Amino acid sequence: xxxxxxxxWQALASELDAQGHGLLPNLLSPAECQEFxxxxxxxxxxxxxxVMARHGFGRGxxxxxxxxxxxxxxxLRQALYPRLSPIANGWNDRMGMPERFPPEHSEFLARxxxxxxxxxxxxxxxxxxxxxxxxxxxxxxxxxxPLQVAVLLSQPGEDFTGGEFVLTEQRPRxxxxxxxxxxxxxxxxxxxxxxxxxxxxxxxxRVTLRHGVSQVRTxxxxxxxxxxxxxx
Numbered sequence: 729x730x731x732x733x734x735x736x737w738q739a740l741a742s743e744l745d746a747q748g749h750g751l752l753p754n755l756l757s758p759a760e761c762q763e764f765x766x767x768x769x770x771x772x773x774x775x776x777x778x779v780m781a782r783h784g785f786g787r788g789x790x791x792x793x794x795x796x797x798x799x800x801x802x803x804l805r806q807a808l809y810p811r812l813s814p815i816a817n818g819w820n821d822r823m824g825m826p827e828r829f830p831p832e833h834s835e836f837l838a839r840x841x842x843x844x845x846x847x848x849x850x851x852x853x854x855x856x857x858x859x860x861x862x863x864x865x866x867x868x869x870x871x872x873x874p875l876q877v878a879v880l881l882s883q884p885g886e887d888f889t890g891g892e893f894v895l896t897e898q899r900p901r902x903x904x905x906x907x908x909x910x911x912x913x914x915x916x917x918x919x920x921x922x923x924x925x926x927x928x929x930x931x932x933x934r935v936t937l938r939h940g941v942s943q944v945r946t947x948x949x950x951x952x953x954x955x956x957x958x959x960x
Contacts, residue, residue, distance in 0.1 A: 729803055729804070729807045731755070732808065732811060737811050740752070740815075740918065741814075741815050741818075744815060744875070744918065744919075744920070744924070745924075747907065748895065748897055748907075748919060748920045748935070748937050749895055749907070749909060749917055749918060749919035749920070750917070750918050750919075751911075751915060751916070751917055751918075752877075752915070752916040752917075752918065753912075753914075753915050754914050754915065755804075755879055755915065756879055756914040756916075756952075757914060758913060758914060760800065760914070761879075761880075761881040761882070761913050761914050761950075762881075764798075764800075764801075764852065764879075764881050764950070764952050765852075765881045765950040767798065767852060768791065768852055768950065773791075773793055773794065773798065774791040774794055774852075775792050775793070775794040775847065775848065776791065776792050777789060777790075778790050778791070778792075780859075780861065780862075784862070785861065785862055786859070786860045786861040786940070786941075787855075787858060787859040787860055788853065788855040788859035788860065788861060788941075789853075789854055790854065790953075791851060791852050791854075792848060792849065792850070792959075793848055793850045793851065793852070794848060795848050797848065797850060801850055801952070801954070804954060805833060805850065805954055805956065806832075806833045806834070808877060808954065808956075809832070809833035809836065809873075809956055810831055810832060810833070812873075812875045812918065812956075813829045813830070813831060813836075813873075815875065816829050816873060816874045816875055817829055819874055819923075819924060819925050820874065822925040822932040823923060823925045823932060823933075823934050827871075829873065833956065836956065836957070837958060839871060840869070840871050840957055840958040841958065843869065843871050844869075845868065845869040845870075845871055845957060845958045845960045846958055846959075847868075847958055847959040847960075848958055848959075849866070849868055849953075849955035849957065849958055849959050850952070850953060850955060851952075851953045851955070852950065852951070852952055852953075853941075853949075853950065853951040853952075853953060854948065854949070854950055855888070855891055855941065855944045855949040855950075855951075856944065856947075856948050856949075857944055857945065857946055857947070858943060858945075859891075859943070859944050859949075860891075860940070860942060860943040861940045861941040862940050863894070863938040863939065863940040864938055864939070864940060865921060865937075865938055865939075866921055867921065868955075868957060868958070868959035868960060869957070869958075869959060869960035870960075871957050872921055872922060872957050873921065873955075873956035873957045874920060874921055874922065874923070874924070875918055875920060875921060875956070876918070876919065876921050876953065876956065877917070877918050877919075877953075877954040878893065878916065878917050878919070878939075878951055878952070878953050878954070879914070879915070879916040879951065879952040879953075879954070880893070880911040880912065880913055880914070880915055880916075880949075880951055881913065881914075881950040881951060882913060882947075882948065882949045882950050882951075883912065883913040884911070884912060884913075886947075887947050887948060887949065888944055888945075888947030888948055889944070889945045889946045889947060890942060890943050890944045890945035890946070891941055891942060891945075891949045892908045892909075892910075892942045893908070893909045893911055893917060893941060894906060894907070894909075894939065894940050894941065894942055895907045895909060895919060895937060895938070895939050896937065896938050896939075897935050897936070897937050898936040898937075898938075899926065899935045900933060900934075908942075919937065919939060920937045921937075921955075922936065922937065923935065923937070924937060
């Protein structure tokens with residue numbers, strides 16, 4: 729998509745290397761954000777609904793999209809992947825992990841489906857007052873793409889208060905480090921699904937990341953999650 733060509737992808741790669749996440753400001757327009765959020769009650773777009781409290785995931789709920797994905801979501805997923813796959817391959821090389829990712833998303837999905845990971849993973853999350861999302865990782869099977877994207881669909885301070893996007897990083901033999909990522913409506917954060925490399929005195933080593941959402945104080949918050957591997 730033409731809008732993706734306006735971002736500095738080398739700078740994003742540097743952000744990801746430095747802190748495990750990076751921003752794509754204004755990835756979606758306010759109108760597009762409203763259109764995605766309005767899909768939530770429409771059953772026909774989704775394959776399942778998860779109420780977080782039932783599983784100890786937090787409070788709030790989310791829905792996984794069904795195939796075929798909404799047109800804009802499908803295009804975003806396809807267009808973001810080839811810009812992120814070189815970063816993912818570089819990370820795996822630095823961490824000594826054998827998996828390498830093909831240049832096109834369709835090729836990677838074919839690998840997922842051959843491994844019986846066939847269920848789509850893009851999702852729409854909805855939070856109300858007192859809702860939150862516990863720290864977690866979105867791993868759905870043996871095949872997992874190392875990066876994912878979350879797009880905030882609601883405007884902080886207007887649609888909701890609280891509800892900050894939070895990342896934690898666990899370094900070997902050290903205490904966890906937390907980061908709160910400031911987002912406005914339409915902004916996307918790209919972040920590590922599981923591990924990322926970090927330079928040390930003896931070369932690169934792996935750090936483990938988890939993400940979540942702090943408690944929403946007032947209003948309603950919607951988020952679009954774009955995960956590139958499918959689920960078993």
